[in-house]
Amino acid sequence: MDEDAAIFLAKAVESLRTAESEFANGRYNSCANRCYYACFQAAVAALLREGIRPRGDWGHDFVQGQFVGQLINRRKRYSSDLRNALAENQRLRNVADYRSEFVSRVQASRALGRARTFVSAVEQQKGSSQ
Numbered sequence: 001m002d003e004d005a006a007i008f009l010a011k012a013v014e015s016l017r018t019a020e021s022e023f024a025n026g027r028y029n030s031c032a033n034r035c036y037y038a039c040f041q042a043a044v045a046a047l048l049r050e051g052i053r054p055r056g057d058w059g060h061d062f063v064q065g066q067f068v069g070q071l072i073n074r075r076k077r078y079s080s081d082l083r084n085a086l087a088e089n090q091r092l093r094n095v096a097d098y099r100s101e102f103v104s105r106v107q108a109s110r111a112l113g114r115a116r117t118f119v120s121a122v123e124q125q126k127g128s129s130q
Contacts (some may be wrong), residue, residue, distance in 0.1 A: 005048035009122060012041035016119050019112055027097035035111040036093035039086050042122040043067040049126070050075065060090065071123035076119055085114045 021036035043063050047053070052070060054062050064086045071077045092111050096103045103111075 002049070004065070005045045005056050008041045008045035009126070012038050013044060015041055019115055023108055023112055026105075026106070028103040028105055032092045032096040032111050034102045035108075035115040036086075036089040038115040039089050039118045042119045043086060046077070046125065048070055050066065050077065058118040064090070065101055072125045077125060080123060082118055085118045089114055 015034045015038035017033045019038055020029070022031035022034060040058075040060070040063060044058050047063065047066055047070075050071060052066050067078075067086060068083055072083055087094055089111050092103060092107055095101060095107075
């Protein structure tokens, strides 16, 4: 389980670095996409560390619901400040990927801030769980 969590956390860091690069190069739609996946992958790593797994695939609703419900509300492993990060970054990713509008620099910057905070929180929690 620890190996799987480490893999997902490494993916989260990679997604975050890609988001930063995309932002620096003015590709705000791609930045928004990678910001969401940085948070999603970090959340999967956090859930794995706590022994929480889905019955099938890692669905977006499952990951968001379990991260907020179990790791924030019930077990108090993470700050309530992270409660909306996944949902907000998914909302913006949906704009970037599925709507006929562009993500702005300001929106991408905010998503990047949320992703940095989220991934950092999961990295910091690494040594204190189990």
